[in-house]
Amino acid sequence: MNLNVGLNSTGYLANAWKYRSGDRHDINDPAYYRHLAEIAHKGLFDAVFFSDHPALMTEPLGRPFHTIDPLILCTALAAQVPDIGFVVTVSSTYNSPYNFARRVQSLDIVSGGRLIVNIVSSFNPNVAANFGSAALPPRNERYARAIEFLDLAKKLWSSWDPRRESEVPSDRFWDSTSAAAVDHDGAFFQVRGPLNVPRGPQGHPVIAQAGASDGGIDLAARHGEIIYCNILSKPAGKAFGNKVRERAVSLGRDPSGIRIVPGLVVILGESRKEALRKHELYSGTGSEDGLLERFVREHGLDRDGFDPDAVLDYERFVPDQNRQQAVGMGLGLSDLLQHEKLTARQAVRRSEGHHRLLLGTAQEVADEMIDLWEDGTVDGYTLQPPRAPDDIIEFVDKVIPILQDRNVYPRQYEGRTIRDRYGFSYPA
Amino acid sequence: MNLNVGLNSTGYLANAWKYRSGDRHDINDPAYYRHLAEIAHKGLFDAVFFSDHPALMTEPLGRPFHTIDPLILCTALAAQVPDIGFVVTVSSTYNSPYNFARRVQSLDIVSGGRLIVNIVSSFNPNVAANFGSAALPPRNERYARAIEFLDLAKKLWSSWDPRRESEVPSDRFWDSTSAAAVDHDGAFFQVRGPLNVPRGPQGHPVIAQAGASDGGIDLAARHGEIIYCNILSKPAGKAFGNKVRERAVSLGRDPSGIRIVPGLVVILGESRKEALRKHELYSGTGSEDGLLERFVREHGLDRDGFDPDAVLDYERFVPDQNRQQAVGMGLGLSDLLQHEKLTARQAVRRSEGHHRLLLGTAQEVADEMIDLWEDGTVDGYTLQPPRAPDDIIEFVDKVIPILQDRNVYPRQYEGRTIRDRYGFSYPA
Numbered sequence: 001m002n003l004n005v006g007l008n009s010t011g012y013l014a015n016a017w018k019y020r021s022g023d024r025h026d027i028n029d030p031a032y033y034r035h036l037a038e039i040a041h042k043g044l045f046d047a048v049f050f051s052d053h054p055a056l057m058t059e060p061l062g063r064p065f066h067t068i069d070p071l072i073l074c075t076a077l078a079a080q081v082p083d084i085g086f087v088v089t090v091s092s093t094y095n096s097p098y099n100f101a102r103r104v105q106s107l108d109i110v111s112g113g114r115l116i117v118n119i120v121s122s123f124n125p126n127v128a129a130n131f132g133s134a135a136l137p138p139r140n141e142r143y144a145r146a147i148e149f150l151d152l153a154k155k156l157w158s159s160w161d162p163r164r165e166s167e168v169p170s171d172r173f174w175d176s177t178s179a180a181a182v183d184h185d186g187a188f189f190q191v192r193g194p195l196n197v198p199r200g201p202q203g204h205p206v207i208a209q210a211g212a213s214d215g216g217i218d219l220a221a222r223h224g225e226i227i228y229c230n231i232l233s234k235p236a237g238k239a240f241g242n243k244v245r246e247r248a249v250s251l252g253r254d255p256s257g258i259r260i261v262p263g264l265v266v267i268l269g270e271s272r273k274e275a276l277r278k279h280e281l282y283s284g285t286g287s288e289d290g291l292l293e294r295f296v297r298e299h300g301l302d303r304d305g306f307d308p309d310a311v312l313d314y315e316r317f318v319p320d321q322n323r324q325q326a327v328g329m330g331l332g333l334s335d336l337l338q339h340e341k342l343t344a345r346q347a348v349r350r351s352e353g354h355h356r357l358l359l360g361t362a363q364e365v366a367d368e369m370i371d372l373w374e375d376g377t378v379d380g381y382t383l384q385p386p387r388a389p390d391d392i393i394e395f396v397d398k399v400i401p402i403l404q405d406r407n408v409y410p411r412q413y414e415g416r417t418i419r420d421r422y423g424f425s426y427p428a
Numbered sequence: 429m430n431l432n433v434g435l436n437s438t439g440y441l442a443n444a445w446k447y448r449s450g451d452r453h454d455i456n457d458p459a460y461y462r463h464l465a466e467i468a469h470k471g472l473f474d475a476v477f478f479s480d481h482p483a484l485m486t487e488p489l490g491r492p493f494h495t496i497d498p499l500i501l502c503t504a505l506a507a508q509v510p511d512i513g514f515v516v517t518v519s520s521t522y523n524s525p526y527n528f529a530r531r532v533q534s535l536d537i538v539s540g541g542r543l544i545v546n547i548v549s550s551f552n553p554n555v556a557a558n559f560g561s562a563a564l565p566p567r568n569e570r571y572a573r574a575i576e577f578l579d580l581a582k583k584l585w586s587s588w589d590p591r592r593e594s595e596v597p598s599d600r601f602w603d604s605t606s607a608a609a610v611d612h613d614g615a616f617f618q619v620r621g622p623l624n625v626p627r628g629p630q631g632h633p634v635i636a637q638a639g640a641s642d643g644g645i646d647l648a649a650r651h652g653e654i655i656y657c658n659i660l661s662k663p664a665g666k667a668f669g670n671k672v673r674e675r676a677v678s679l680g681r682d683p684s685g686i687r688i689v690p691g692l693v694v695i696l697g698e699s700r701k702e703a704l705r706k707h708e709l710y711s712g713t714g715s716e717d718g719l720l721e722r723f724v725r726e727h728g729l730d731r732d733g734f735d736p737d738a739v740l741d742y743e744r745f746v747p748d749q750n751r752q753q754a755v756g757m758g759l760g761l762s763d764l765l766q767h768e769k770l771t772a773r774q775a776v777r778r779s780e781g782h783h784r785l786l787l788g789t790a791q792e793v794a795d796e797m798i799d800l801w802e803d804g805t806v807d808g809y810t811l812q813p814p815r816a817p818d819d820i821i822e823f824v825d826k827v828i829p830i831l832q833d834r835n836v837y838p839r840q841y842e843g844r845t846i847r848d849r850y851g852f853s854y855p856a
Contacts, residue, residue, distance in 0.1 A: 060603075063601035079505075079507035085642075103500055106501065173438075173490070189560070193559055196484035197456075198494055327852070
């Protein structure tokens with residue numbers, strides 16, 4: 001079972017910071033993230049994950065979720081913490097492909113092959129406003145750009161390969177024919193190359209991807225190796241995985257190089273009841289009624305006729321593919337409701353922050369994690385701890401040993417690179 | 429005396445690699461640069477310097493000079509080597525100001541205030557070809573863009589300052605009024621902000637700058653704190669320093685925040701004669717006649733009438749301000765010849781790789797370094813070792829102790845940040 005863990009800010013849930021240990025200035029302190037990465041390393045996580053927006057959300061009642069640039073932060077962490085990998089989020093809409101290809105290949109080299117790049121197309125107009133006067137491009141254009149961005153990056157990543165060197169005469173420093181221009185001339189980019197960073201220890205960084213809109217699935221099918229997504233139930237997960245793999249096959253790609261590693265929010269208790277109570281607190285709703293009220297509000301339901309114990313109609317919850325906000329994040333719930341008959345009272349306990357929510361004892365949580373993994377619905381999880389460091393420590397202390405005892409999780413780091421550890425092939 | 433040292437590739441001089449220790453694959457090995465940085469740390473250098481072009485020069489007879497991205501490499505080195513600073517070169521023409529401001533502020537935070545950013549406008553058409561189909565903008569436009577780039581970056585660097593926070597009520601995570609949009613709307617850039625990285629340990633990174641063309645001097649006068657340049661003699665150095673400071677004053681800036689830290693190539697010998705011989709070898713010319721032949725060729729002189737012992741006319745050597753190539757690099761020689769009467773035979777021993785060349789024993793070199801420093805012509809030097817690691821080791825072992833004995837150089841690291849160590853004020 002592959003496990004990654006998200007390390008942004010004070011943890012994944014916006015309101016859980018009131019219940020965490022630590023100082024609020026942690027979020028801008030590199031030593032804090034080093035501490036979190038060391039805890040994750042103790043838990044033998046494959047990688048730590050930093051989501052990112054290049055913009056500061058300034059809601060007075062919120063908290064900054066994306067601060068120190070993840071490319072820089074993870075480079076420092078790679079020099080400080082061994083073995084563990086790094087999922088670094090980069091926008092394909094707001095970076096140039098040459099700088100992107102060079103910097104991430106540099107980090108893959110510096111880290112000894114421990115980089116996963118999470119490509120996002122950026123859906124937030126606040127991000128667009130930091131990169132010029134032009135409006136955010138429409139979703140289709142952003143995904144078309146993302147695909148060409150990675151097509152081109154792959155050309156650049158292999159454009160200088162010292163393995164192509166012939167024997168170099170003693171009066172020459174190198175065989176310059178080991179590098180060749182890429183001469184890319186596409187719809188979005190014109191880049192000559194070659195890259196001035198050679199092929200790295202992984203050939204190129206592993207590519208992660210998170211969108212589940214139609215454009216997102218296309219990108220996943222074409223370039224995604226690690227697919228981060230919202231999977232709230234087994235049937236929904238099977239349907240999602242099949243959709244991505246079928247799209248890959250239709251594009252002529254071998255789907256065996258795809259890993260489904262959805263987000264997962266775990267809240268542990270000595271009993272399920274304690275975990276339910278923590279959920280009410282960490283979510284900021286305070287009670288089950290509060291959870292239901294939030295559900296009504298967030299989905300624009302009619303408050304008067306609302307029956308929390310009536311089965312929900314999934315069609316009511318399908319997100320508009322044309323909405324501004326990320327589509328994929330909204331699909332988890334409608335997929336869940338399509339495959340399971342659930343009331344609102346049940347549904348509010350099945351996800352938090354759009355991700356699958358597991359509430360209970362460490363044993364119960366481990367059982368549920370193994371359930372979707374052992375039949376191949378998922379290849380692993382991206383843990384999104386409500387509170388950092390508290391919920392990472394708790395997970396490492398209580399759940400990891402159970403997974404090890406069940407022989408689904410390693411007892412030490414294996415393999416040299418992320419490709420080794422995830423069983424990915426190396427690019428030719 | 430402030431000292432930085434350049435660490436690119438196998439050393440500064442293209443042909444000296446034949447005489448160095450180490451393997452040619454060093455140039456893509458992060459462990460090699462760590463080793464160099466540790467030697468520099470032993471020598472108490474203020475900073476290590478990486479020049480950069482985002483392009484691979486594929487001359488069969490040359491060697492790659494810019495490989496691993498310096499922003500990434502220096503982030504890793506900052507996590508591995510204490511105290512020492514990092515001069516990271518970034519193109520203002522081929523980066524977006526928001527990403528630039530965020531990434532370098534992130535590195536300043538991660539390194540605890542040890543970042544110097546060297547802003548270059550990029551003069552090479554090979555670089556332009558990696559960033560689209562547009563030609564390289566004309567020099568004036570590039571420098572105008574560089575100035576606005578830094579104007580804007582400075583706004584972003586101070587746009588989120590936790591020191592502006594009022595007391596935060598216990599039910600809130602932060603005082604969001606500590607961050608404010610910058611709403612920059614200029615000739616080149618429109619950026620809303622605020623930056624999602626707070627003010628760093630230095631307020632913002634120290635700004636280095638290298639151009640000595642008219643546009644370069646304007647940029648230096650407006651934004652430059654550390655001025656990297658070619659100064660081949662005392663009178664030329666005084667004239668250059670005065671020019672930059674006078675331009676700063678004319679722009680209303682206090683010139684006391686400017687440090688002149690020219691490049692310096694040192695070749696040591698047990699005797700001056702040995703150093704002269706090493707110069708002939710490291711330059712790839714093989715002999716004094718070879719040095720003179722190269723001089724004739726590089727400056728397009730008439731071979732037939734050439735007298736190596738005739739005094740040179742400086743006007744013949746003034747670079748065209750409109751030439752494609754960097755203008756500043758060519759100014760050193762004409763400035764030298766304007767202030768000193770020199771023959772070609774003398775001139776070829778005064779510079780190498782466009783920088784001032786010091787040839788002789790450690791004692792002779794230290795004397796010449798102190799000569800320009802003690803009367804304020806320069807504030808220090810950026811050592812460009814012909815061979816890395818060999819010439820860095822030799823300098824640290826032989827010249828640094830003399831500088832220390834002469835009480836012009838520290839015996840331990842002092843100050844927390846580069847601003848402390850260079851005596852710069854902190855931005856308000």
